[in-house]
Structure formats: C-alpha cells, structure tokens
Amino acid sequence: MCRDCGCSLGPAAQRAPLAAAPSVPGRTETIEVITAILGENDRVAAHNREHFDQHGVLALNLMSSPGAGKTSLLEATIRALDGRLKVAVIEGDLATENDADRIRACGVPAVQITTGNACHLDAQMVHDALQRVPLADLDVLFIENVGNLVCPASFDLGQHRNVTLLSVPEGDDKPAKYPVMFRAADLSLITKTDLLAYITEFKLERAHAALRQIGFQGETIELSHRGGDGFAAWLAWLGREVAAQRERTARGETARPSIQPEGAAAHAAGHGPVR
Amino acid sequence: MHELSVCQALIGQVERVARENGAHSVVAITIAVGPLSGVEAGLLEHAYPVAAAGTLAEHATLTIETVPVRVRCRRCGAETGAQPNRLVCGSCDDWQVDVIAGEEMLLTRVEIETEPAPVH
Numbered sequence: 001m002c003r004d005c006g007c008s009l010g011p012a013a014q015r016a017p018l019a020a021a022p023s024v025p026g027r028t029e030t031i032e033v034i035t036a037i038l039g040e041n042d043r044v045a046a047h048n049r050e051h052f053d054q055h056g057v058l059a060l061n062l063m064s065s066p067g068a069g070k071t072s073l074l075e076a077t078i079r080a081l082d083g084r085l086k087v088a089v090i091e092g093d094l095a096t097e098n099d100a101d102r103i104r105a106c107g108v109p110a111v112q113i114t115t116g117n118a119c120h121l122d123a124q125m126v127h128d129a130l131q132r133v134p135l136a137d138l139d140v141l142f143i144e145n146v147g148n149l150v151c152p153a154s155f156d157l158g159q160h161r162n163v164t165l166l167s168v169p170e171g172d173d174k175p176a177k178y179p180v181m182f183r184a185a186d187l188s189l190i191t192k193t194d195l196l197a198y199i200t201e202f203k204l205e206r207a208h209a210a211l212r213q214i215g216f217q218g219e220t221i222e223l224s225h226r227g228g229d230g231f232a233a234w235l236a237w238l239g240r241e242v243a244a245q246r247e248r249t250a251r252g253e254t255a256r257p258s259i260q261p262e263g264a265a266a267h268a269a270g271h272g273p274v275r
Numbered sequence: 276m277h278e279l280s281v282c283q284a285l286i287g288q289v290e291r292v293a294r295e296n297g298a299h300s301v302v303a304i305t306i307a308v309g310p311l312s313g314v315e316a317g318l319l320e321h322a323y324p325v326a327a328a329g330t331l332a333e334h335a336t337l338t339i340e341t342v343p344v345r346v347r348c349r350r351c352g353a354e355t356g357a358q359p360n361r362l363v364c365g366s367c368d369d370w371q372v373d374v375i376a377g378e379e380m381l382l383t384r385v386e387i388e389t390e391p392a393p394v395h
Contacts, residue, residue, distance in 0.1 A: 026390035028302055033292055035382045037285045037306065120277050151277035154313040154380070179360040180313040212370045215346075215362030259378075 041155055044123035048130065048158025053254050055135040058245040059143060061157055061257070063181060064165035065174075066147030069191040069225060071099045073165065073234075074142055076225035078106040080235060085139040085242060090129045092121040092146045099144065109134060120151035123158060139242050149178040160245060161186040162257040168192040168199050172207040179214040184259045186218045187237060194224040218258065278318035281380070282326035288382050293331050298387035301332040305384035309342040309377035310359045316341060335386075344377030 036042055052059045062070045071091075078087055088109040091099040100112035111129045113121060126143060133141065143159060145152040164185040166174050169192060175182040182188065190207055204222060211220060221237065223230030248255055285306065293301050308316055316339045323337045346357045348364035349372060355365025359377070363370045 026299065026388045028386055028388050029296065029298075030384060030386045031292055031296055032384055033382055035288050035292070037281060037288060037380045037382055040284055040287055118277075118280070120280070122280065150313065154277060154281070176360045179362070180311055183311070183362070213361050213363060214359070215370065215372060215374060217371070 038155065041123045044127055045156035045158040048123055048127055049160070049254055049256075051130060051135060052141065052158060052160070053249055055138065056246055056249040057135055057138045057141050058161075058242050059141045059157075059159040060241075061143045061145055061152075061159035061162050062165065063145045063149075063152045063162060063184075064147060064167070064191075065149050065170060068147070068165040068167040068170065070144050070147070070165055071102055073189070073191060073225045074144065075102060075106050076227075076231070077235065077238070078103070078108050080231070085238070086137055087140050087142065088133050088138050090121075090126060090133065090141065090143045092125070092144060094118075094146065115146060119146055119148050120155055121145050121157060122155045126157045140238065149174070149181045153181040153184045156256075159257065160255045161241060162259075163187045163189060165189045165191045166207060168195045168202045172202050172204070173210055175207070175210040175214050175216065182211060183214050183216055184257065185216060186258050188216060188218060188220045189234065190220065190222040192224060193222050193228075193230060194226055278314055279322040279326060281314050282319060282322040285323075285382060286326045286330050286332055289332050289335070289385055290330055292382075292385045293387050296385075296387055297389055298331060299391050300388045301335040301385060302388050303336045303338065303384075303386035304332060304382070305338045305340060307340045307342050307379045307381045307383050309379040310344055311374065311378040312380040314380060340383070342376055342379045345375050346372035347375050348372050 064070055074089055081087065089103045091103065091110055091112045093099060093112070093114060094117065095114050097112045100110040103110035111132045113125050113129050115121065115125065121143065143157055162185050164182055166188065168190070188211055190204065196202060208220060219237065221230055221233045223234050225231065289301055289304055308314055308319070319339060320337065327333050327335065344357045344359055345354060346362055346364065347354045348367060348369055350369040351364060351367045353364055353366035354375065357363065357365060362372055362374065364372050
C-alpha cells in the first residue's frame with residue numbers, strides 16, 4: 001500500500017522492472033518535445049476557469065491533511081457570512097456524502113465528488129461536478145480537495161487561489177515535511193488555534209519559520225473556526241478576493257494561484273520563473 | 276494514486292506525439308521531473324507499465340531525468356542549489372528566492388518506430 005496516500009501502489013522499494021524495448025526495431029526516429037505531462041488536465045482546468053470568470057465567481061481550492069478542519073471552517077464561514085456572499089461547495093472525498101450533507105445543512109448548495117480510490121481531484125472531475133453547481137447565482141465556489149498533503153498539489157483545477165490549512169494538532173513542522181503542498185498556497189491558514197493552550201508543543205513561530213524555509217511567500221492567518229480576530233481576518237481576506245475577482249472579471253482578466261505546476265514548462269522553454 | 280494518473284496523462288501525450296509523427300510504435304520515452312513537481316520517480320516507474328499496457332507505448336522504455344532544485348536569490352542574485360524543504364539562498368541564506376528549476380514535470384523526448392519491425 002502506498003505510504004503517502006493509502007492507494008494500492010507499492011512503495012518505491014518494490015518497484016517493478018521497466019518494460020523492455022523490442023529486440024528487432026524497424027526504422028526509428030527521435031522527437032524532441034517539451035510538453036507538460038499534465039497538459040490535458042491543464043487544458044480542462046483553463047476551461048473551468050473560463051466558466052468561473054464568465055460568471056464572476058471566485059474559485060478557491062482548499063487543501064490540507066484529513067482532519068485539519070476544512071469542512072468545519074466552511075461551515076463556520078457560511079454561517080458567519082449569513083448570505084452576504086453567495087457560496088457553493090464542491091466536496092472531494094474517497095467515499096460518503098457526509099461533508100456535502102454538512103454543507104447543505106448550512107443552507108448552501110454542495111456537490112460531493114467521491115473519487116473511489118483516487119487521492120486527489122483533477123480538472124475533469126471538477127468540470128463534471130460543475131454541471132450541478134449554480135454558477136450564475138454565486139460569488140464564491142469552494143473546492144474542498146481530498147484530505148491529502150501530497151497529490152492534490154500537482155493538479156490544477158481551474159481555481160484562482162490555493163488555500164492550505166495546517167492545524168495545531170498536526171505539529172508545527174508539517175510544511176517542512178510536505179513542502180510541495182504548502183509552497184503551492186496563496187493563503188496559509190493555521191487552524192484550531194483554540195487548541196494551542198493544550199498542545200503546547202506547537203509553536204506558532206516555528207510554523208511560520210517552516211513556511212518561510214520552503215519558499216512560501218503568501219499571507220498567513222492564525223485562526224479558530226470558533227471565532228476571534230483570526231476568523232475575522234479570514235472573512236476579510238475572502239471579501240477582498242471576491243472584490244478582486246469581480247474587478248478582474250469586469251476587465252476581462254483572470255488569476256491563477258501564484259505557484260503552478262506549469263511554471264515548469266516556462267522554465268524549460270527558457271523564460272523566467274512564473275509568479 | 277496520483278503517479279498512475281500522471282502516467283496515464285503521460286501516455287496520452289506520448290500517443291499524440293507518436294500519431295502526429297506517423298509512428299507504428301513507441302520505443303523510448305524521456306521525461307524530466309523535479310522534486311517540486313510533487314511526483315516521485317520511483318512511483319512513476321512502478322505505475323508506468325500499467326498505464327502503457329495496450330497502447331502504442333506498450334513496449335517503450337521510460338527514462339526519468341531528475342532535475343535538481345535551483346533558486347535565484349532576490350537579495351544577492353546568486354543562483355544556487357537548494358533542498359525542496361529548504362528553499363533558501365545557498366550563498367546568503369535569505370529566504371526570498373525564486374525557484375528557477377525543480378518544478379518540472381515534462382515530456383522531453385519520444386523515440387518512435389515509423390515502420391513495423393520485420394517479421395521473423
């Protein structure tokens with residue numbers, strides 16, 4: 001079983017030998033290409049982003065380990081907004097409608113994607129789910145990715161911003177252990193800060209230092225979904241991003257998360273780093 | 276399992292390139308993968324035969340070139356190597372750096388067979 005995401009693939013130590021080339025080849029030819037391996041996913045993601053922009057909807061991709069408090073944060077956010085922003089949620093899990101049911105209980109539309117054994121959402125899954133999302137009636141679409149600190153970071157869904165959650169019980173060194181995921185964030189939320197009084201091993205300054213060490217250059221908010229200054233700061237960030245998305249839409253522009261896997265393609269083609 | 280998804284996407288790209296060039300089959304594939312892409316070379320190798328089965332690339336070898344992480348410092352301008360979880364300038368230790376390599380997940384080379392292998 002995969003150590004990272006619980007799927008059926010074996011650990012690297014048990015890797016199978018590669019397929020052998022045929023022993024009697026015909027005429028061969030070598031073609032040099034520079035193509036993003038996930039180019040097809042990126043194409044569908046761009047298409048999703050067009051859907052969001054057509055309707056002026058801000059799309060946010062929420063990523064964290066399982067149990068970091070994504071769904072609790074969304075429940076509290078929807079209740080605090082009290083209809084001031086029109087929200088819908090796409091929920092990604094391996095199984096069950098539990099999270100979508102929790103969101104619907106808050107009075108907003110939710111579509112559950114059950115991925116089976118897949119450890120991440122991809123652009124096509126989100127595109128399929130969008131058929132059931134009332135985009136014309138929305139300000140914000142939250143896409144709650146599968147709880148996993150590895151795989152979701154590699155797949156563009158068409159979102160405008162990535163938000164990662166690091167919860168206090170997980171430990172302050174999580175960014176150092178999962179650098180790719182935490183670096184991909186535009187906003188990093190340190191959640192469950194109401195537990196700081198009990199989990200004294202967690203030091204906020206160490207969490208901030210770990211984020212800096214992996215090259216995270218976005219904003220960080222410390223919060224508890226039970227309320228307080230941090231939660232208010234999160235709502236304010238959300239309000240600013242919704243306003244920014246409306247302005248972009250009016251100008252016919254779009255936005256992408258600051259770190260994108262396709263940045264790699266630009267590097268290889270000799271361009272500067274993508275920001 | 277996201278390396279399998281990545282391999283399936285890879286085979287899709289390889290088959291497209293192969294068809295565009297009139298390939299009968301694919302002999303070899305080379306990809307470039309950086310540690311910041313979020314995929315693991317060993318797991319890609321493991322997933323590859325599963326994704327390639329029944330495609331033009333069924334018998335193709337897969338070569339994975341690992342691209343080391345490099346950063347450029349915004350303060351002192353130095354270009355240095357770095358660890359994925361320590362993206363700081365190797366010269367002055369500042370954390371305000373731009374990643375200039377190590378995020379790659381690219382198909383770089385496809386070797387194709389344009390005529391069928393002789394019957395024997």
